[in-house]
Amino acid sequence: MAIANKNIIFVAGLGGIGLDTSREIVKSGPKNLVILDRIENPTAIAELKAINPKVTVTFYPYDVTVPVAETTKLLKTIFAKLKTVDLLINGAGILDDHQIERTIAVNFTGTVNTTTAIMEFWDKRKGGPGGVIANICSVTGFNAIYQVPVYSASKAAALSFTNSLARLAHITGVTAYSINPGITRTPLVHKFNSWLDVEPRVGELLLEHPTQTTLECAQNFVKAIEANKNGAIWQLDLGQLIPVEWTKHWDSHI
Ligand SMILES: NC(=O)c1ccc[n+]([C@@H]2O[C@H](COP(=O)([O-])OP(=O)(O)OC[C@H]3O[C@@H](n4cnc5c(N)ncnc54)[C@H](O)[C@@H]3O)[C@@H](O)[C@H]2O)c1
Ligand SMILES: CCCCCCO
Numbered sequence: 676m677a678i679a680n681k682n683i684i685f686v687a688g689l690g691g692i693g694l695d696t697s698r699e700i701v702k703s704g705p706k707n708l709v710i711l712d713r714i715e716n717p718t719a720i721a722e723l724k725a726i727n728p729k730v731t732v733t734f735y736p737y738d739v740t741v742p743v744a745e746t747t748k749l750l751k752t753i754f755a756k757l758k759t760v761d762l763l764i765n766g767a768g769i770l771d772d773h774q775i776e777r778t779i780a781v782n783f784t785g786t787v788n789t790t791t792a793i794m795e796f797w798d799k800r801k802g803g804p805g806g807v808i809a810n811i812c813s814v815t816g817f818n819a820i821y822q823v824p825v826y827s828a829s830k831a832a833a834l835s836f837t838n839s840l841a842r843l844a845h846i847t848g849v850t851a852y853s854i855n856p857g858i859t860r861t862p863l864v865h866k867f868n869s870w871l872d873v874e875p876r877v878g879e880l881l882l883e884h885p886t887q888t889t890l891e892c893a894q895n896f897v898k899a900i901e902a903n904k905n906g907a908i909w910q911l912d913l914g915q916l917i918p919v920e921w922t923k924h925w926d927s928h929i
Contacts, residue, residue, distance in 0.1 A: 687766035691861025739785025805848030857912030
């Protein structure tokens with residue numbers, strides 16, 4: 676998908692990975708970039724507008740843990756303004772294995788509910804035009820960082836959900852792919868709690884190994900958007916964009 680002249684909704688577009696990705700997206704000249712996030716950062720919004728004045732950048736406060744009906748109401752406002760939306764990026768995530776319910780609510784349920792809400796506007800069975808969903812999951816969805824099993828499992832769940840969305844595209848008209856960053860230097864990874872404090876130094880131990888910058892991640896994120904491959908499992912790690920071949924161990928045959 677060429678980003679130029681498209682309408683993009685980016686949930687969590689102001690975070691560490693999100694803001695650098697928003698910058699790279701704006702440079703590619705979409706018509707609209709609508710950022711939904713629970714953190715307000717008017718300075719960042721102003722900076723994005725200044726990067727490319729031809730792009731209309733708007734912000735709406737949004738918490739992915741709200742009921743689907745509330746998300747639908749917000750999307751109604753956005754669609755009324757934009758008329759069409761080409762890409763939804765779901766990027767919200769927290770990393771704190773002391774917050775079990777909230778981790779699942781944000782990282783998994785939040786992704787599912789935001790996706791479910793936009794289907795009201797996109798599902799071709801309802802006369803919708805279809806659309807594209809990019810879900811930010813994680814390499815921990817492939818193989819866990821086992822000291823944060825709740826976080827890792829929430830990312831595995833989001834990855835599985837995204838893979839299913841892609842298989843349903845022939846019914847819904849909505850395609851999907853996952854964005855799976857490796858360890859990227861953002862506030863999220865500096866200090867966080869392991870499950871039951873099994874490893875109080877998990878963050879330090881991780882950061883002793885090679886990592887990538889948010890800019891490297893963002894530049895590969897844009898390449899994945901442009902590739903627009905339904906069902907792709909993209910690994911964005913150490914500055915590389917790697918297509919992952921998922922090993923099939925069982926098939927439902929339906
Ligand atoms: N940093 C990494 O190494 C890494 C690796 C793989 C995946 N990820 C994922 O990338 C995404 C961005 O992470 P980051 O490293 O930039 O961290 P970050 O903490 O800088 O960004 C997290 C983003 O999610 C938003 N968010 C959190 N809870 C929310 C909620 N309830 N409703 C709406 N938005 C909410 C935050 O406002 C922020 O924009 C997350 O989903 C994270 O799990 C990060
Ligand atoms: C444990 C640090 C991992 C950062 C987020 C990976 O998805």
